Amino acid sequence: MAKVKILVADDHDLLRRGLRAVLEMQSGWEVAAAHSGSEAVEKARTFHPHVAVLDMQMPGLDGVEAARRIRKLLPKTEVLLLGIDESDHSIARALSVGARAYLTKSTAPAEKSIG
Secondary structure: OOOEEEEEEOOOHHHHHHHHHHHHOOOOEEEEEEOOHHHHHHHHHHHOOOEEEEEOOOOOOOHHHHHHHHHHHOOOOEEEEEEOOOOHHHHHHHHHOOOOEEEEOOOOOOOOOEO
8 A cells, every 4th residue: 555645844843743743643644844845845856745734834935835836846746734824815825826725723623624
């Protein structure tokens, strides 16, 4: 059985490590991590993730632009964007670059994503 490859990018070390640890607990999931949008794009080139989970607000290349570049490079990679803002503008930005979903960082596990 092929592994599900997930790329996690967030500039906050605690969140990135925590999310990676939770995802790696799933059997058959392989997780790579990046601390910036530009690093996420570079890792995507070699890792070829099935899913990319990206923070919307990272210094330099933000998650929205990283998502756009990853989707252009790897059109089959599904993107989930994470943010703190629940505004329609943030949701629209996420979906405009091909993100499958946008979740706020305060979303409870039982809640459904918008997208």
